[in-house]
Amino acid sequence: MxxxxxxxxxxxxxxxxxxxGAAVSVAAADDPYKQAEAAADDPYKQAAAADDDPYKQADAAADDPYKQAGAAADDPYKQAGAAADDPYKQAGAAADDPYKQAGAAADDPYKQAGAAADDPYKQAEAATDDPYKQAANADDPYKQAEEASDATDAIGGIVPSAxxxxxxxxxxxxxxxxxxxxxxxxxxxxxxxxxxxxxxxxxxxxxxxxxxxxxxxxxxxSTEERAADLVNQMQGEEMAAVLTHGGWGDFTTEPLAEDDGSYTYLMQGGRGGVTRNIKQGGTAHAKWANAIQAVAEQSFYGIPAMISIDPANISGLVETLSLASTMDTELAAEIGQETAKEYRAAGVNALLGPQVDIASPIMFRSGGTYGEDPQLTLDIATAYINGMQSTYDENGEDLGWGDESVYCFTKHFSGDGSTEGGRDDHANGGRYAVFPGNNLEAHLITFFDGAFNLPGKTGTTGIMTQYGIDVDADGNPYGGEWAGAYNTYLNGMLDEAGFEGLKITDWGVYQFAGVWGAEDLEEADRIATSWENGVNLLGGYSDVDTAKAAYGVLVDRDGQDKADEIMRAATEKFVAVMMNLNTFENPYVDTAYADTIITTDGSSDFAKEGQRESIVMLKNDGTISADGAASEKPTVYVPYVYNTGWSATWMSGISEGTPTWTPGMDIDKLSQYFNVVTDTLGDPTGEADAEGNATYTKDDLTRATADEIAACDYVLVGMTNAYATSYESHLSGAFGGEPVSDDVEEVWYPASLQYGEYTADTAREVSIGGKTLEDGTKENRSYKGVTAHEVPNYGDLEALQYANENAGDVPVIVSMKMERGMVWDEVEPLADVILVNYNQQREDIVAEVILGQTEPTGLLVFQQPVNMEAVEAQLEDVPRDMECYTDAAGNTYDFAFGLNWSGKIDDDRTAKYTAEPLTKVQNFDYSAYEAANK
Incomplete structure (x- = not known):
């Protein structure tokens, strides 16, 4: 043809x-293709002889209605022995052509030379009788040969009607x-x-x-009607594939090749995954997202892909602790809106966050939270999520779900802020979240009273399950020895409350992290168990075949009807979310627009406003003020800091690392505001690393001299808060692991919030959490009496000590990057001014404060302990229960403390957030639930 x-x-x-679909109405009697009473005369639709229908032969090559190899003789348009390219003129087989049989012209409704009046399609004198419109009519979708060129004809497979x-x-x-x-x-x-x-x-x-x-x-x-229709068309294994959320392959700005990991995953039915590449730039990321969606469109009912992201501080917008330190809910709402716009412009449609865990002072992952207070977290998270999920018109009216909405998976439901020892919950060491104050309910407040009860039109969020096992004061796990993805106690709470959001697991819960309680199950069985217990999406999971096998486990275990009910409920939620985001209609984004709205090098003007609000001043002896700096462009000494590179993480295990020397702050940025004096770094002279390159030693740096420092206006020391993570001596990394066998000695190390060594002499004798071992005894994870060594960045303190010793009368300013509390007695006495930057150093904002251009207004979101004994005495699940550090000026570094030019900040924010911490949920009867289910 x-x-x-x-x-x-x-x-x-x-x-x-x-x-x-009601585009054209045709009288059946005039239509030779649709005569209900004479179906036998219709060569294209003879219900009783489907085998003769060249367009519907179920056993033939269904994907090609014009080339059915086994039935070529039945196809009036392609008979191998005829002129195959001309369906209307096959010289050797005229008898087989129902439209041109020379000997039976009377039977041809299209070419009866003497009976034009009987031709309903070509009656020159009765054009109005033509149900498909006349050739002269430009609206005829069947004959626009002159109007449409090969390049433009039938865009999208259709020519619009009149x-x-x-x-x-x-x-x-x-x-x-x-x-x-x-x-x-x-x-x-x-x-x-x-x-x-x-x-x-x-x-x-x-x-x-x-x-x-x-x-x-x-x-x-409606979304409900559409989602139900789609899911009812799907098979169980198809739904299992769609519920994985584990892509993607390599980042690319080109169309996906068939051997690309993303292409393969999508064609198998996978429909979700997290991106780590938004910093590649708006245009680049948008091109990649469009390439993903183009492949998703081709298969599995055209279901679009959910492209998720962890909080990414895009365009310099403050998030997590920095946002919380502003204690400004209006700013939180505005940043939520702006972040959503930028994410959607880049092709991202879901946020794996925000993290609303109520963090203990030593929580490993505290940097991603809003701090330790339920009320503050509730307020900031609610405003931020509401701003992010809703789309707004030009007048700021909440339109609900729309093109600028991003779906939020608030995390982690619920209690991961209280991991015992503050340990990393990715690994076996962080297996238990403990509640010695029996205060689990306080950790539910941000969910039930905030994320699930939004003031805007989107109503509620999704959730991400936690890794850990929640354990009460007596060591009894809530819901049994099961991590969050499997835990019926936690998931039952959501069911009891009528939660309708989408539930995704955290990453790796079927393989290495948060698999607690399901270790003895096969992988497919683990997935099936989590589906049975309420999970919907399989976070970080891309093994489609095993997900399908898990559906088979459901069928074997629960029966076909129950298995399908579980899968339909989960899949219906997922597709409903994607419909609400308008991605079913249009998943594509404008790559040029993405670059106009996203700032990848630096910060937007709006972002700078949030950064200015977030900086916290803890100490100021009068060195800086609204009066400005000592000179128009002051001279500052910025020392280098040494880091050993040592780490203990779930990914790499215990690693000695590679030592480094780096300036404590970005000298290029500071040079825009100051004349900068710094140290001189020589060539590395230490032992070779794994690649054979020499490493740095402490002797490879030459400090600025006392005279050079004395000639400066200020000493500016950039530091990162002291923190040594709690870990177990046999931490192997990638990916966690079981407790060592009984005959192997295991040593548990304490977390530390001070730079120097710390011995945990006042820690618990017996841990609250611990697995029952093979001999029936309970594992003891106590670190009492064990010494935490110097933190890897002990060089920060050494740099401050050197600066202080050589500063003379030059004021010493500390700019501290923080993600939690710390013990200040090593630092505060050596500094005249202390500025806190949550999450990251912000050199330009620090410079503005020093120059008197920006007045600090931020407040602490963690208590700062007087010493490590105070940290050991506090309860992980009870907010704000520590004795706090008091400095030389008599100021106590408590929650919601901060200074401005006038002194200690005392305003509506401090009045609200220094009230007694919340302990009770308002929108869920937890006490009744606990009594009935624990």
Whole structure:
């Protein structure tokens, strides 16, 4: 068949299918293809003889209606012995051509030379009788040969009718954009197998490529109706594949090749994964996201991909602790809105966050939280999430879900802020979250009273399960020895409360982290168990075959009906979320716009406002003020700091690392504000590393002299808070592991919030958490009497000590990067000014404060302990229960403390957040639930 004829035939098929959606009404008696009483005369639709229908032969090559190798003789358009390229003129087989049989012209409804009046398609004098419109009519979808060129004809597989209420264009990015009047905007790839359908003048995407407008493809219907329709079309294994969330392959700005990991995963049915590449730039990331969606569109009902992200501080917007330190809910809402706009511009549609755990002072992952107070976390998280999930019009009106909405998976449900010893919950060492104050309910407040009870139109969020096992004061686990992804006690709470959001697991819970309680199960059985207990999406999981096998486990264990019920409920939630985000209609983004809204090098002006609000001044002896600096461009000494590189992490285990010398702050940034004096770093002279390169030693740096320092206006020491993580001596890394066998001695080390060595003489004698061992005894994870060595960045303190010793009368300013509390008695006496930057050093804002251009307004979001004994005495689950450090000026570094130019800040924020910590949930009767289920 000629290429042009193929296009026209495709147009005829597409328009005919669109007509079934009420585009054109045709009288059956006049239509030789649709005569209900004479089906036998219709060579294309003889219900009793489907085998003779060249377009519907179930056992033939279903993907090619024009080439069915086993039934070529039955195809009036392709008979091997005839002129195959001409369906209307096959010289050797005229008798087989129902449209041109020379000896039976009377039977040909299309070419009866003497009976033109009987031809319903070509009656020159009775054009109004032509149900498919006349050749002279430009609206005829079957004959626009002159109007449409090969390059532009049938964009999206359709030519709009005369009554079309939509326009079709091709964007500069190459995807097709369809704009419906007073309706949704559609997007599809230019080379997509998905085509457009027209119904009632509107355009729709034929996402499952069946030629019909299914309910789930009809954007006019409710999300609930659409989601139910789609899920009811899916098989159990298909749903299992869609519920994985473990992509992607390599980052690329090119269309995905068939051997690309993302392509393979999507074609298997995978529909989600986290991106780590947004810092590649707005345009680059948007191109990659469009490439992902173009492949997703081709298979599995055209379900778009969920591209998630961990909080990424995009464009310099403050998040987590920095945002919390502003204690400004209006700013939180604005940053939520702006962050969502930028994420969506880059093609991201889901946030793996925010992290609303109520953090203990020594929690390993505290830097991703909003601090230790339930009320503050509740307020900031609610405002931020509400701003992020809703789309707003130009007047700021909340429109609910829309094109600028990002779905939030608040994490971690619930209690991971109280890991015993503050240990990293990715690894076996952080297996237990403990509640010695029996205060688990306080850790539910941010969920039930905030994330699940939003003031805006989106109502609620999703959740991410926790890794740990929650244990009460007596060591009894809530819901048994099961981590969050499997725990019926935690998931039952959500069911009891009528939670309707989407539930995703944290990463690795079927393989290495948070698998606690399910270690003895096969991987597919672990997945099935988590599905049974309420999980929906498999976070970080991309093994589609095993996910399908897990569905089989469900069927074997629970029966077909129950298994399908579980899968439908989960899948319906997922597709409903993606429909609410409008990705079913248009998952594509404008790459040029992405670069105009996202700042990858530096910070936006709006971001700078948040950064200025977040900086906390703990100490000021009068060195800095609104009066400005000592000179127009002061001279500052910025020392280098040494780091041993030592670490103990779940990824790498215990590592000696590679020593480094780096300036305590970014000298290039500071040079815009100051004349900078610094130290001189020589060549490394230490032992070779694994690559054979020499490493640095402490002797490889030459400090600035006392005279050089004395000639400066200020000493500016950049530091990172002291923190040594608690870990076990046999931490092997990648990926955690079981407790060592009984005959192997295990040593547990304390966390430390001071730079120098710390021996935990006042720690618990017996840990609260601990697994029952093979001999029936309980594992003791106590670190009492064990010494934590110097922190890897002890060089920060050494740099401060050197500066202080040589500063003379030059004021010493400390700029401390922090992610938790710390013991200040090593640092505070050596500094005249202390500024705190949560999450990251912000040299430009620090410079503005020193120069008197910005007044500090931030407040502490963690108590600062007087010593490590105070840390050991506090209860992990009880906020703000420590004795705090008091400095030389008599100021106590308590929660919500901070200074401005006038002294200690005392305002509406401090009045609200220094009230007694919240302990009770308002929107869920936890006491009744606990009594009935513990």
């Amino acid at each position: 000629k290429q042009r004829t193929r296009r026209l035939m495709a147009l005829m098929l597409t328009a005919s299918m669109a007509a079934s 009554d079309a209420k939509y326009t079709i264009s091709v964007t500069e990015d190459g995807w097709i954009k369809v704009e419906n009047e007073d309706g949704d905007t559609l997007g599809l790839a230019a080379d997509s197998a998905v085509k457009l359908l027209e119904a009632d003048g509107y355009a729709f995407k034929d996402m499952n490529q069946n030629g019909e407008l299914d309910k789930y493809e009809d954007w006019r219907l």
